[in-house]
Amino acid sequence: MTAIELSGVTKRFGELTAVDDLDLAVEEGDVFGFLGPNGAGKSTTINVLLDFVRPTSGSVRVLGHDAQRDGVAVRERTGVLPEGFDVYDRLTGRQHVEFAVESKEVDDDPDAILERVGLIGDGDRKAGGYSKGMRQRLALGMALVGDPDLLILDEPSSGLDPTGAKEMREIVREEAADGTTVFFSSHVLGQVEAVCDRVGILRDGRLVAEDSIDGLREAVGGDETLIVTVDAATAEDLEGVRAIDGVASAETDGEGTVRVSCDSGVKTDVIGALEAAGVTVRDFTTQEASLEDLFIAYTEGEVAE
Numbered sequence: 001m002t003a004i005e006l007s008g009v010t011k012r013f014g015e016l017t018a019v020d021d022l023d024l025a026v027e028e029g030d031v032f033g034f035l036g037p038n039g040a041g042k043s044t045t046i047n048v049l050l051d052f053v054r055p056t057s058g059s060v061r062v063l064g065h066d067a068q069r070d071g072v073a074v075r076e077r078t079g080v081l082p083e084g085f086d087v088y089d090r091l092t093g094r095q096h097v098e099f100a101v102e103s104k105e106v107d108d109d110p111d112a113i114l115e116r117v118g119l120i121g122d123g124d125r126k127a128g129g130y131s132k133g134m135r136q137r138l139a140l141g142m143a144l145v146g147d148p149d150l151l152i153l154d155e156p157s158s159g160l161d162p163t164g165a166k167e168m169r170e171i172v173r174e175e176a177a178d179g180t181t182v183f184f185s186s187h188v189l190g191q192v193e194a195v196c197d198r199v200g201i202l203r204d205g206r207l208v209a210e211d212s213i214d215g216l217r218e219a220v221g222g223d224e225t226l227i228v229t230v231d232a233a234t235a236e237d238l239e240g241v242r243a244i245d246g247v248a249s250a251e252t253d254g255e256g257t258v259r260v261s262c263d264s265g266v267k268t269d270v271i272g273a274l275e276a277a278g279v280t281v282r283d284f285t286t287q288e289a290s291l292e293d294l295f296i297a298y299t300e301g302e303v304a305e
């Protein structure tokens, strides 16, 4: 079954289009990474899924329900870790989890939840004294209450140290193995790379890429970054390089480094073009394109949409 289905969803706030004609499908049991730079429209999309925000147009189905007509049914089966979650300073960690258990009308054991998110030793402390990472663990624990069919995690690793981030990924994997669909929003690709089956990249409210991690890797497979050490190079010196078939982009820092994203087959042509422009080439190395590079290319406009 399709757990999340957006068809032609647009959300405008006055003149501003936050989400622009978005089509998106996430299959049940998938861990979907929803990526995009600040302001791309990720939180707005999440708010539409939960019916906290009504789309200007388009239709939204979540767990088989119409998100607008049956928002309550959707929220009952969904655990949410909201962005910028605030704790109640005077309540303990355990009281937070108890509150989630009561509001969801389930019978989870709060201690089992605290144990899962690594807070069992701190359950009696007031959450106001928790560190940022502990607050984030608490928010994750609250999202897990009621064994939801869909977990929506908005920037879940923010504030987590490497151990916390690893534990969070383990929990995500356990939940997915259990059949839970996970919708994981972040602007840091590295954090989603380890857990997500599929990734969608949002930019200015539009989906600019959607694929499996392997698919994205293949898409960038041919491209490499050539890092050339030169005496000096100006932007004009790179015109000949940019004109080469197979060169995606070329930049100079104006001092001694030129970075060229290109097919591996055109490296010697690039060096030749630099020399033809009168640039003295001292050395060069190559770097394979990472998913991070692809993300930057898609979100900063170097890749043709």
Ligand SMILES: Nc1ncnc2c1ncn2[C@@H]1O[C@H](COP(=O)(O)OP(=O)(O)OP(=O)(O)O)[C@@H](O)[C@H]1O
Binding pocket: 013, 016, 017, 018, 036, 037, 038, 039, 040, 041, 042, 043, 044, 045, 083, 187
């Ligand atoms: N309630 C609102 N009223 C007006 N504009 C809004 C509102 N909510 C969001 N926006 C605008 O919509 C755009 C998308 O915002 P959104 O919060 O969805 O982005 P995001 O991808 O979640 O960003 P971030 O990574 O910074 O959290 C932004 O330009 C934002 O200012």
